[in-house]
Amino acid sequence: MLGVTKxxxxxxxxxxxxxxxxxxxxxxxxxxxxxxxxxxxxxxGVRYRDFEQATGLSMAVVGxxxxxxxAAKYDDEILATAxxxxxxxxxxxxxxxMRNGETGELLASGETKHVLISREGRPAxxxxxxxxxxxx
Amino acid sequence: MLGVTKxxxxxxxxxxxxxxxxxxxxxxxxxxxxxxxxxxxxxxGVRYRDFEQATGLSMAVVGxxxxxxxAAKYDDEILATAxxxxxxxxxxxxxxxMRNGETGELLASGETKHVLISREGRPAxxxxxxxxxxxx
Amino acid sequence: MLGVTKxxxxxxxxxxxxxxxxxxxxxxxxxxxxxxxxxxxxxxGVRYRDFEQATGLSMAVVGxxxxxxxAAKYDDEILATAxxxxxxxxxxxxxxxMRNGETGELLASGETKHVLISREGRPAxxxxxxxxxxxx
Amino acid sequence: MLGVTKxxxxxxxxxxxxxxxxxxxxxxxxxxxxxxxxxxxxxxGVRYRDFEQATGLSMAVVGxxxxxxxAAKYDDEILATAxxxxxxxxxxxxxxxMRNGETGELLASGETKHVLISREGRPAxxxxxxxxxxxx
Numbered sequence: 062m063l064g065v066t067k068x069x070x071x072x073x074x075x076x077x078x079x080x081x082x083x084x085x086x087x088x089x090x091x092x093x094x095x096x097x098x099x100x101x102x103x104x105x106g107v108r109y110r111d112f113e114q115a116t117g118l119s120m121a122v123v124g125x126x127x128x129x130x131x132a133a134k135y136d137d138e139i140l141a142t143a144x145x146x147x148x149x150x151x152x153x154x155x156x157x158x159m160r161n162g163e164t165g166e167l168l169a170s171g172e173t174k175h176v177l178i179s180r181e182g183r184p185a186x187x188x189x190x191x192x193x194x195x196x197x
Numbered sequence: 198m199l200g201v202t203k204x205x206x207x208x209x210x211x212x213x214x215x216x217x218x219x220x221x222x223x224x225x226x227x228x229x230x231x232x233x234x235x236x237x238x239x240x241x242g243v244r245y246r247d248f249e250q251a252t253g254l255s256m257a258v259v260g261x262x263x264x265x266x267x268a269a270k271y272d273d274e275i276l277a278t279a280x281x282x283x284x285x286x287x288x289x290x291x292x293x294x295m296r297n298g299e300t301g302e303l304l305a306s307g308e309t310k311h312v313l314i315s316r317e318g319r320p321a322x323x324x325x326x327x328x329x330x331x332x333x
Numbered sequence: 334m335l336g337v338t339k340x341x342x343x344x345x346x347x348x349x350x351x352x353x354x355x356x357x358x359x360x361x362x363x364x365x366x367x368x369x370x371x372x373x374x375x376x377x378g379v380r381y382r383d384f385e386q387a388t389g390l391s392m393a394v395v396g397x398x399x400x401x402x403x404a405a406k407y408d409d410e411i412l413a414t415a416x417x418x419x420x421x422x423x424x425x426x427x428x429x430x431m432r433n434g435e436t437g438e439l440l441a442s443g444e445t446k447h448v449l450i451s452r453e454g455r456p457a458x459x460x461x462x463x464x465x466x467x468x469x
Numbered sequence: 470m471l472g473v474t475k476x477x478x479x480x481x482x483x484x485x486x487x488x489x490x491x492x493x494x495x496x497x498x499x500x501x502x503x504x505x506x507x508x509x510x511x512x513x514g515v516r517y518r519d520f521e522q523a524t525g526l527s528m529a530v531v532g533x534x535x536x537x538x539x540a541a542k543y544d545d546e547i548l549a550t551a552x553x554x555x556x557x558x559x560x561x562x563x564x565x566x567m568r569n570g571e572t573g574e575l576l577a578s579g580e581t582k583h584v585l586i587s588r589e590g591r592p593a594x595x596x597x598x599x600x601x602x603x604x605x
Binding site: 224225227228257258259260261262263264268 | 361364
């Protein structure tokens with residue numbers, strides 16, 4: 062499955078994700094990116110929680126960018142897509158698109174940048190056994 | 198400070214806490230109870246995070262009840278109060294009231310029930326050193 | 334579809350739903366109940382967001398109870414079930430179970446109590462056109 | 470108060486804001502930016518919720534960037550600072566810093582970009598009565 066380059070996750074907007082403007086609060090898109098990232102790793106053969114347990118490492122988020130194009134509403138179907146943008150043994154960048162799952166309209170797009178850290182919070186390198194996961 | 202029997206925490210409703218009904222989403226009151234509970238422990242002499250580190254125990258939530266009386270809106274001041282309702286070496290119940298901090302109107306009231314568990318998730322007892330904290 | 338009496342929703346635990354105890358934060362179960370409730374209404378023929386738009390009414394939560402039996406972890410599959418417990422033209426009670434979707438173990442169970450309110454926040458009655466939805 | 474150029478908000482990390490890595494989940498920093506932004510508007514003489522009510526306009530978020538420097542933990546005091554970076558009658562950019570309130574260490578920094586929209590979601594301009602608020 063290492064050939065899989067894009068993940069697709071479908072889910073519906075939760076009432077709790079909306080705000081008083083009647084639309085999805087913008088912070089939730091970061092949570093949706095995380096769903097898409099989890100799915101991408103899974104499709105490429107590694108459950109992220111197994112990665113954390115097996116290596117004692119985490120992929121700490123050091124940067125995030127999101128551009129919002131259209132609002133989403135309660136119960137809209139969301140299609141979240143993730144792919145690997147760049148990778149290096151110490152740093153990985155994922156890119157994302159969130160679309161309306163029915164109309165295909167682009168809702169938001171963004172990126173997250175991650176560094177590998179140990180349980181003690183020290184910088185680490187991706188273990189060679191996981192190079193395939195990250196196209197290294 | 199063991200004599201302190203009620204905590205009072207004041208904070209303002211965050212936009213992210215509102216929902217499409219224009220009011221605070223009901224799940225947030227559980228988070229506010231947690232703020233009030235943290236404050237109560239602190240006023241009684243123990244920071245909950247120190248308790249977790251020193252004892253290796255957590256106070257897992259096993260039950261929660263909340264009754265909602267009036268809605269809160271974005272930027273309203275909230276006054277959250279917590280007190281110990283009943284305690285036992287294996288189980289503690291806290292009670293709460295959330296009021297509008299300016300008018301005093303009751304917004305919600307509730308209870309949370311906790312059991313002590315070890316890091317491995319096994320039932321545990323409150324260590325005697327913390328009996329004072331829990332009126333035991 | 335009015336004959337449908339239980340809804341089943343399946344989804345995976347999001348990383349953002351976990352807390353420093355390594356398990357799902359208890360407030361999220363209220364959000365999961367909401368997912369299950371939305372699904373139940375849909376299976377019984379009404380999208381809740383259409384109900385809100387068509388009637389100008391909301392089903393405000395006035396009470397919630399949740400009992401936590403076992404912890405859930407990141408990426409666990411959750412199976413959330415909802416059913417109508419009691420109903421009255423002014424008040425509806427839903428009941429819920431949240432299970433591990435793979436093992437079937439019961440994670441949490443609970444209830445939510447709702448009253449009908451108008452956009453101005455005044456008590457209202459379920460319109461007769463929706464009696465079927467609520468078994469009235 | 471229009472001379473106020475920076476806001477400072479202090480609050481403590483909530484348990485619900487942490488994740489299984491034992492630190493604050495990165496999406497919460499966007500919520501903290503919102504707290505700081507609300508405070509900045511207030512210090513400059515306008516409660517944002519009054520702005521929304523008086524003008525029928527909202528400041529929709531169209532972009533966000535956040536760089537994470539150090540992790541925050543449960544019950545840490547956070548000092549969130551916001552200031553106006555650039556403004557235009559149709560678009561406003563705020564910048565932020567989030568620091569540990571006790572040590573002063575920089576935790577995260579970022580920006581949010583907003584456009585004015587009407588209740589129907591159409592692009593709008595800041596009304597001249599609010600030019601002072603936005604240094605126009």
